[in-house]
Amino acid sequence: MKTKIIQITSGRGPAECCWVVAQVLKHFIADLKHNNINYKIIQREKGTENLTLQSVTIQLQAESLDRFLSQWIGTIQWVGVSAFRPQHKRKNWFIAMYLINQDQEFKINDNDIIYQATKSSGPGGQHVNKVSSAIRAIHIPTKTQVLVMDSRSQHQNKKIAKIRLHEKINQMQLDQLKSNTKNQWENHLNIERGNPIQIFKGSDFKKNTILKTFKKQRNTLKKELRNELNN
Template identity: 40%
Template structure:
């Protein structure tokens, strides 16, 4: 499971500091967390971080509130700062070699009697996705099977790539979905003491 903490897009320094303090809190609370990536803007200011965990931490998803007078702007009226905790989708991969069905049929075009009488063309179908390709380039069924396999692998790679681009965009877009209000956790003060 991938977990992202984020101060949000264009957030003030206070939110980035809250993100850094929550980052330290998570590493203390869940020592098995593996840090995948971090995006520091300053020494104690974190824009975002991604963790990996074997255990289910979906109960952390939502917003985290930090109630504190701004350490950067002492006369600032605002005292409530929010960060986001999101569960990210992992990269997706279709298993290529499993569940491929091959069908032989008579090809068309040049080839004379061999084309008319022998089933040399091959259709390769990846059963989980329904992707299929055809090869009737060669006069040999074995050669056509190799060509069909290579074409099918290329199409599956393209499908994996397009799905992963969507997942990557959705994960990046979570930075924009910071909700202020109804926090799952509340912390107070510069000591980052948990209230809720």
């Protein structure tokens, strides 16, 4: 299962671009569902106007993502009249979708988890389990740990501890990612105003069929296919 992080951003564009981000997000999520790709929105930056987004960061998981993302990564154009400034002469608005490099990704290997049995404890006077049924699970690479004493069964507590440790490490990963992507101004500043990968039109935000061929992307897909056949 591959994991990738993408960011849809308006750059430092006006409210119209932030509105486009929100609309593109709807279409993108619909496409993810259609292709059975798991996703989780991990960061949102609201725009200045209601129902607009300056940027949104999404985690994707699937067996293969390259071919799907080749249809989305790049500049996205909307052609339409601004709802915020109807008299504005500008009719072309640009946002972008980027692939975010992950500096660190925790791989949770069960061999990296150690379990320690310990006696359960509770408030003074409360009946507690006098045997070593509580379980402390420790993930050695990250030094993350959890203590579970939910059950009188050591075996059951171990199962619960493993689940909670995985959840805790996954949450740490997401928190770190949120921190890293919150101020990714390099993406916000470098939106290419031409050669859009997707074009939408009108207030109903209908997708426009792009007739131009994307030679670079086609060659990349051919190269990937050749590599797969040679392996």
